[in-house]
Amino acid sequence: MALCSHSTKYLRLCSHINNFIRFSSSKGFSGKGLVLGVHTSENNEGVELTPAAEKYNEISGGKLLQQIQLAGNEIKAGKCILFWGLDKEYNSVAVTGIGKKSEKQDENELICQQNESIRIAAAVGCRALESVGIKTIHVEDFCNADAAAQGSILGTWNFQEYKTEKKELPKVELFQHSKDADGWCKGVIKAEAQNLARKLTDTPANLLNPTIFSEEAKHLLCPLGVDVKIYDKKWAEDQKMFSFLAVAQGSVQPPKFLEITYNPKQSRESPFVLVGKGVTFDAGGISIKPAAAMDEMRGDMGGAAVVLSTVFGLAKLGVSTNLKILIPLVENLPSGTAIKPGDVVRARNGKTICVDNTDAEGRLILADALCYSSEFKPKWVLDIATLTGAMRVALGNAATGAFSNSNNLYKMLENAGTVTGDRVWRMPLWKHYTKMISENAAYDLNNIGKGGKGGGSCTAAAFLREFVPKDTDWLHLDIAGVMGPDTSPYLQKGMTGRPTRTLIEFVESQTK
Numbered sequence: 009m010a011l012c013s014h015s016t017k018y019l020r021l022c023s024h025i026n027n028f029i030r031f032s033s034s035k036g037f038s039g040k041g042l043v044l045g046v047h048t049s050e051n052n053e054g055v056e057l058t059p060a061a062e063k064y065n066e067i068s069g070g071k072l073l074q075q076i077q078l079a080g081n082e083i084k085a086g087k088c089i090l091f092w093g094l095d096k097e098y099n100s101v102a103v104t105g106i107g108k109k110s111e112k113q114d115e116n117e118l119i120c121q122q123n124e125s126i127r128i129a130a131a132v133g134c135r136a137l138e139s140v141g142i143k144t145i146h147v148e149d150f151c152n153a154d155a156a157a158q159g160s161i162l163g164t165w166n167f168q169e170y171k172t173e174k175k176e177l178p179k180v181e182l183f184q185h186s187k188d189a190d191g192w193c194k195g196v197i198k199a200e201a202q203n204l205a206r207k208l209t210d211t212p213a214n215l216l217n218p219t220i221f222s223e224e225a226k227h228l229l230c231p232l233g234v235d236v237k238i239y240d241k242k243w244a245e246d247q248k249m250f251s252f253l254a255v256a257q258g259s260v261q262p263p264k265f266l267e268i269t270y271n272p273k274q275s276r277e278s279p280f281v282l283v284g285k286g287v288t289f290d291a292g293g294i295s296i297k298p299a300a301a302m303d304e305m306r307g308d309m310g311g312a313a314v315v316l317s318t319v320f321g322l323a324k325l326g327v328s329t330n331l332k333i334l335i336p337l338v339e340n341l342p343s344g345t346a347i348k349p350g351d352v353v354r355a356r357n358g359k360t361i362c363v364d365n366t367d368a369e370g371r372l373i374l375a376d377a378l379c380y381s382s383e384f385k386p387k388w389v390l391d392i393a394t395l396t397g398a399m400r401v402a403l404g405n406a407a408t409g410a411f412s413n414s415n416n417l418y419k420m421l422e423n424a425g426t427v428t429g430d431r432v433w434r435m436p437l438w439k440h441y442t443k444m445i446s447e448n449a450a451y452d453l454n455n456i457g458k459g460g461k462g463g464g465s466c467t468a469a470a471f472l473r474e475f476v477p478k479d480t481d482w483l484h485l486d487i488a489g490v491m492g493p494d495t496s497p498y499l500q501k502g503m504t505g506r507p508t509r510t511l512i513e514f515v516e517s518q519t520k
Contacts, residue, residue, distance in 0.1 A: 039099035041142035042183060043133030043160070045106045045126075045150045046076065046083050054081045056109070060148035063185045064101070068094040076103060086128050086497065088136045100142060102133035106150060118407075118422065124429040126155040131163025131498035134180060138164060144179045149186035157182070157195025158509065163498040165203045167210040194325060198509045201321030204228070205505030208313035209491065213289035213306045218264040218337035221288060221309065225266055225316055225335075232323040233272060239265040249376035251355040252336050255369045258293055258346030259339035265377075268333035270319050272326075279330040280515060281386040282319075283377045285370045285393030286312035286337035293340050293366030294348055307503050308370070310491045311393040312337065318511040325512070329519045332384050336373040340366070352451050355379060357475060360451040368455045370395050371468050375475040382477035388417055389476060392485040392511075398464030400489035407431040408490050408507050411469035414481040421483060424514035430507040432485070441470035 044064055046055040055076060057065060065072040071094045079089055085107035092100050106129045113121060130147055137145050145164075150156045160180045168174050182192040208216065208224075216224070222238045229236050241262055244253055249265070256263035266286075271279070290308040291297060297305065312335045319333050347353070351363050353372070356379035361372065370393045381389050399409045407425070410432040412418040418434055425431040444457035444467050453474060457467030469484045476482045490506040492499075499506075 039142065040097060040144045040146065041100045041102060041137035042098040043102045043104065043130060043137065043145060043147040044072070044183075045104055045129050045148060047106055048082070048085070048108050050108060050110065055083060055105075058106075058148060058150060060150075060183055060186050061103070071095070072101065072103070085125055086132060088129075088132045090136055090140070098146075100137060100140065102136045104129035104133040118426050118431050118433075119429055120426055123152060123155045123427065126150040126152050127159030127162075127429060128497045130156045130159035134160050134164050134178065135497075138178050142178060143176060144181075146181050146183040148183040149188055149192065153182065153186065153188040153191035154195035154198075157192045158199045159498045161196055161199035162202060163500075165199075165206070166500050167207060167502045169207065169211065197321055197324045198512055201317045201324070201512060202505040202508040204320055205310075205313040205317035205508045206503050208316070209307040209310045209503035209505065211306065213339070216306075216309075217261045217288050217339065218286070219262065221286065221312065221337055222264045222266055225268065228316070228320055229268065229323070232320070234319060234323055235269040237267040237269075239267065244376075247356060247376070247380065248354070249336075249356050249380070250353050251361055252338070252373045252376040254347045254351070254353040254363065255287075255293070255340050255366075255372050256338040258343045259341045261288075261339045264337040266333065266335040266337065268316070268319060268335070270323055270329070270331040270333070272323075273328050275330040277330055278385050278387045279332045280518070281332045281334065281381045281384060281389045282315040282511070283334045283374060283381060283389065283391035284311035284313070284315035285309065285374055285391070285395065286335045287340050287370060287373070288337060290340045290367070290369065291342060293346050293369060294342050295365045295367040296342055297367060307491050308394050309337070310487055310503070311370075311391070311485075314392055314487070314505065314508050314511065317505065317508045318515070321508065321512045322515060325516070327516050327519055329515055331515065332381070332386070334377045334381060336377045338369075338373055340369045355475060359453060359474060361453045361455055362448065362451045363455050365456045368468070371455060371471050374472055378472060378475040378477070382480075386477065386480060388414070388481040388483070390483040390485065390511075391472065392487060394488045394491050395486045396465045396468050396488055398462075399486040402435070402465060403433055403489050405490050405492075405494055407433040408510075409433060409435045409465055409486040411435050411437045411466075411484040411486075412482065413437065413473065413476075414483075417481045417483055420517065421510070421514050424517060425507065425510045428507070428509040428513050430490075430510045432507070432510065435469070435486075436466055437469055437473065438466075441466040442473070445471050446474070
C-alpha cells in the first residue's frame with residue numbers, strides 16, 4: 009500500500025533526526041566531512057551518483073543512496089543536502105547537485121557549464137560543512153579535480169587579516185577514492201593565486217602603499233625563482249616617465265615601478281608582457297571622488313594584484329614561459345603639489361597629454377609602462393586595470409571588458425575565460441573613439457574623451473593604444489566591474505581577484 013504524502017515526510021524527518029542523533033553523540037561537530045556530487049538523471053526522475061559517490065555508497069553499505077531517496081531523490085544543480093552519521097569516518101556528508109551529465113552547452117554563454125557547475129557544487133558543499141563547524145573537509149573530484157579544487161579553495165577563503173580573533177578556515181583535501189591528484193593540486197594553486205589577488209586588493213591602503221607592495225612582491229616571488237627589480241622616482245625621471253610621475257606628485261608616498269621577470273629556462277625568445285595598474289589608493293586627486301564608498305579605492309591596484317598573482321601561480325605550476333610583468337605604483341591624492349586639471353604632461357614616447365580630469369589617472373601611469381614595454385620587443389602586451397566606472401555600467405560583474413587590435417589574441421583570451429568560468433567580452437576599439445581624445449590644437453591627447461557623453465571605457469582604451477609599441481599585438485582589460493562584490497557561490501564578500509585564473513589559463517595555453 010502506498011504511503012500518503014504526510015507519512016512519507018514523517019519517515020524522512022525521523023530518518024534525518026536519527027542520523028543527527030548518531031552524529032552528535034559520537035565525535036561532535038569538529039569531525040571530518042565529505043563533499044560528494046550527484047547528477048540529475050536524464051529523464052529528470054531521481055539522481056545518478058558520480059563514480060566517487062558510488063564508491064562511498066558501497067562504503068556506507070548503501071546508506072547514502074537510501075538517504076538521498078528518503079530526502080526526495082532530487083538535488084538540483086548548485087543545491088546541497090547534509091547527511092549525518094552514514095559511516096564511522098565522516099560525521100557529515102554534503103551531497104551537491106551538478107546537473108545533467110549531457111547538459112547541452114549554450115555557445116552564447118561563453119562558459120563551460122560543466123566545469124562551472126563543478127566549481128559551484130564543490131564550493132556549496134564545503135561551505136555547508138563549514139557552517140556546521142566541520143574543520144576537515146574531503147572533496148571528491150567530480151570527474152574534474154582541477155575545477156573541484158578551484159571551487160573548494162575559493163569558496164572556503166575569506167579576508168580576515170586584521171581580525172584579532174581569526175576564524176579557523178577548514179582544511180580541504182581530495183577524497184582518497186577520487187582520481188587525478190595532479191589535477192587537484194593544479195586547481196589548488198590556481199585558486200590560491202586568485203586568493204592572493206583577493207588579499208592584496210582588500211588590504212587597507214595604509215598597509216599596502218607602493219613601497220610595501222614592492223617589498224611584498226619580492227617576498228612572494230623571489231623564493232619561486234622570479235626576478236623582481238624595484239625602480240624609484242629617479243629611475244622614472246631618467247626614463248622620462250613624466251605621465252606616471254605626474255600622478256604620484258600629490259602624495260608623500262614615493263612612486264615605485266616594478267619590473268618582474270619569469271623565465272625559468274632562460275629562453276631567448278621575445279617575452280609576453282603583462283602590465284598592471286598599481287594605484288594603491290585613488291582619492292581622485294584634485295578631481296576628488298565622492299566620500300561614499302571611497303574606501304573601495306584601496307582596490308584600485310587590482311590590475312597590479314592580478315598580474316602579480318598570475319606570475320605567482322604560473323611559477324608554482326612550473327609553467328615554462330618567458331614573461332615580463334610591469335607594475336607602476338602610486339597613490340593619487342589631492343594636495344598642494346598634486347597635478348591640476350588642465351595641466352599638460354609629456355609621456356615617455358614624447359606625446360603630450362592634457363590632464364582634464366585627475367581622476368582618470370590609471371591611463372596616465374599605464375601609458376608610460378606601455379611605452380617601456382617596447383624595450384623587450386614583446387610577442388604581445390596585455391594591460392589590466394580597474395580603469396573606468398563606465399565598464400561597470402556596461403557589463404556589471406558578468407565579465408571583464410576586453411579591447412584588442414588582434415582578433416587571434418582576443419579569441420585565445422575568450423577561450424581561456426570559457427574554460428575558467430571567468431569570462432571576457434570584447435568592446436569596440438574604433439577610430440571614432442581615438443578622435444574623441446586626439447583632435448586638439450594645443451597638445452596631442454586629452455586624458456578623457458571630448459565630444460559627447462558615454463563611451464568612457466572605449467575612449468580610455470583608445471588613449472592607451474597611443475602608447476602601445478608599434479606593430480605589437482595588444483589587449484587591454486578593464487576590470488572595474490568584476491573587482492567586487494560578486495554573486496558567485498565560490499566568491500564571497502569582498503574583492504574577487506578576478507580574472508587571475510583566466511590570465512593563468514591564457515598564458516599557459518600558449519606554452520603547451
